[in-house]
Amino acid sequence: MEAARTEPTGSSSIRTIAIVIGVVVVGLIALLAFGGGDQITERNGTLGKRVPLVQGMPLEGLAGTSVNSDGEPIAYSIDAENGSWVLVNFFATWCAGCIVEHPELVALEGWGQSNNLSLVAVVFDDADTAAIQKFFRDRGGNWPVLRSPGSAIDFQISLIPESFLVAPSGLVVEHYVGGLSAADVQATIDEFST
Secondary structure, three states: OOOOOOOOOOHHHHHHHHHHHHHHHHHHHHHHHHHHHHHHHHOOOOOOOEOOOOEEOEOOOOOOOOEOOOOOEOOEEHHHHOOOEEEEEEEOOOOHHHHHHHHHHHHHHHHHOOOOEEEEEEEOOOOOHHHHHHHHHHHOOOOOEEEOHHHHHHOOOOOOOEEEEEOOOOEEEEEEEOOOOHHHHHHHHHHHHO
């Protein structure tokens, strides 16, 4: 006759804890894979709030730089855009999504001239001014481009390209992550304008 096996004390408790941890981990993976992840990447604390301050000297050598009567560059401030729609775009020249998105921004710039929309770009982690100048020279675009490291923090940037649509009231009404289409921005403006 064979003797009955006995497990050491505490062994079944350890096994139960391991099973519970395994189930929790699998559940979290499933949540992220099947829908929970979108909520994490799209959540942004600026939506519905006053636009954070965007200001600074536009990079020189770009078409969108405003100058005074003496030919000196004028500092950009989003507060000066009060009463207009503004699209704040975070980009970098090395960002593949930014390259794909850029023609949509150029289209929006043309549309915006007769629809009260202006654009401003904030360079994200791209120190090469010559590369930025070449990026705009090769791809078009005539809006101010700023280095404003604090803006990336204020807007809670997590993935470029990212853009924020600011209503004439100064409230952030839309957040675009990973690229945008001109048609979507135009539709949002039309929706809020009616």
